[in-house]
Amino acid sequence: MKCKDSIKDLKEYKPSSLPFNIKLDANEGRSNILKDEFYFKDDFKFNFYPDSESSQLRKEIGKYLGVKESKIVAGNGSSEMIDLIMKAFVDKDDKILTFVPTFSMYYVYSKIYSANLIGVESEEDFSVDIDKLIEKEKEIDPKVIIICNPNNPTGYQISVGNIKKILEKTESLVVVDEAYIEFTKGSMINELKNYNNLVILRTFSKAFSLAGIRLGYMIANEDIIDIINKVKSPYNLNSITQYIGIRRLEKKDNLGKYIKEVKKERERVYEELKSMNFKVYKSSANFIFFKSDIKNLSKNMAKKGILIRGFSDDLKNHYRVSIGEKEENDSFIEYIKGII
């Protein structure tokens, strides 16, 4: 069977399915605040379709952010949000501009919508030069600019001022993926009132530690939200996810404590890796990016039940390790100490 041209060479995105004792390869959170809850009370009706607009959930998200719910769309992870943005705004052969390396799903969705993802290379230390992006923007006139901030997999964070510099210079849609923003400061939320072309993506998969329920959302001005709602499937978010999302937000007060723990562990793992002479990059997220010339590091580690993320091609010999519980991080560090 012949598929459409744009995805002929696209490979299926297959997350690791290796068995594990310690999982540090996908940046999932550890704040199991809901684990002892009995979620489904009598008033929970499985026979009815879910609320197609996720109204109550969006109201709670709005309260958490200090944003009107009319500026929010919720769905199956920020992955669905990226899909919806492309579905609504990107035509065949349009250009999408980003920094590279970055989150690989931007490339996948660009392909699916027959668009051209153009990457501005990061500097040698994986910081980025905003002026280079602005220059490229002038040259190619992209339909969408997508910025992952803090960036996955490098952990590098761009300042609010520098993102504003981009917004001042472009009329393209500027999407800022803030999947890891809870682990740092510098959200673009307060800039929504100043820019009609700004879209912010958020997720429950990381700091909120609910990757398993698939819940993400976007925040933008109503003009953009209205367009997104035209292409969103009805009932895109199931009742169980909406319900758990609301319950999680009721307990958002624990977030600060968890984030503090992650940051403390992040600095500890950073220092440990540095003391072993790896090239380690400062991270604003819940993972650390590093370079190691040890052969097959992630493969051999996986044989011992510890999963970290390895990369290929331009990022050969680079790895990303999530910050887990203290004991998990210890096991990772002990493993590496044992082989060097």
Ligand SMILES: *Cc1c(COP(=O)(O)O)cnc(C)c1O
């Ligand atoms: C993990 C991650 C997400 C979250 O995706 P979900 O579909 O919400 O789980 C989004 N963007 C980036 C850059 C990520 O690393």
